[in-house]
Amino acid sequence: DKYLDSRKYFPDSKGNITTRKYISKDFENVFLTSSTSESYFLILSSLGNLGDKVSLPKPSYPIFEHLLNGIKIEYEFYDLRFENAWEIDISKLNTNNKFLVLISPSNPTGTCITQKRLDEILLWASKNKVIVILDSVFEDFSESKLKFSTDYLAFKLNGISKQLALPDMKLAFIEVFSNNKEILLETLEKLEIQNDTYLNSSSLIQEI
Numbered sequence: 001d002k003y004l005d006s007r008k009y010f011p012d013s014k015g016n017i018t019t020r021k022y023i024s025k026d027f028e029n030v031f032l033t034s035s036t037s038e039s040y041f042l043i044l045s046s047l048g049n050l051g052d053k054v055s056l057p058k059p060s061y062p063i064f065e066h067l068l069n070g071i072k073i074e075y076e077f078y079d080l081r082f083e084n085a086w087e088i089d090i091s092k093l094n095t096n097n098k099f100l101v102l103i104s105p106s107n108p109t110g111t112c113i114t115q116k117r118l119d120e121i122l123l124w125a126s127k128n129k130v131i132v133i134l135d136s137v138f139e140d141f142s143e144s145k146l147k148f149s150t151d152y153l154a155f156k157l158n159g160i161s162k163q164l165a166l167p168d169m170k171l172a173f174i175e176v177f178s179n180n181k182e183i184l185l186e187t188l189e190k191l192e193i194q195n196d197t198y199l200n201s202s203s204l205i206q207e208i
Helices: 017-023 036-047 063-071 115-127 179-198 203-207
Strands: 030-033 054-060 074-082 085-089 098-105 131-135 153-157 173-175
Touching: 017 030, 017 054, 017 203, 030 179, 036 054, 036 063, 036 098, 036 131, 036 153, 036 173, 036 179, 054 063, 054 203, 063 098, 115 131, 173 179, 179 203
Parallel strands: 054 074, 054 098, 098 131, 131 153
Antiparallel strands: 030 173, 074 085, 153 173
């Protein structure tokens, strides 16, 4: 009622600044979207080109194939190795693929990437100029709170649908990470242009 009684429309290409400040102290590197699927779309359509490939985990869930077919980006799977838990074998990752998708906690295995393993993956990705996308929508249901430091480029995805068990309240967010200021600013600009084109996330949900 408070929102409806006093609503004003001030669209921001990154999303409501108050909400972004709540998500991260680095709020200028945060983008609000209407769903995690849209977050993937925003990143891949802004940074991907025809012929680029995405490395996807296996086992995983089928949304990626449908999403990537829609934006004409190719993909291939990397197998998760089971040794007490489902582990990523870095030596088997393809250095020629532009993007690497990680899921932690994993759906459907439930495995969490350790901070040590994430640091190793980010180092590998920086050396090979691979963009890392971490899907962490189940993070609040685990003890895994991963921190990022990369000399290249990485993204962390989350949203309130899983966090608050509110699947009808569509609000997700992207955090962008890079120690390289030039890469970071260039990436933020590309995402900002694309997000401003659609402005899909409801102002009401952002305000709440």
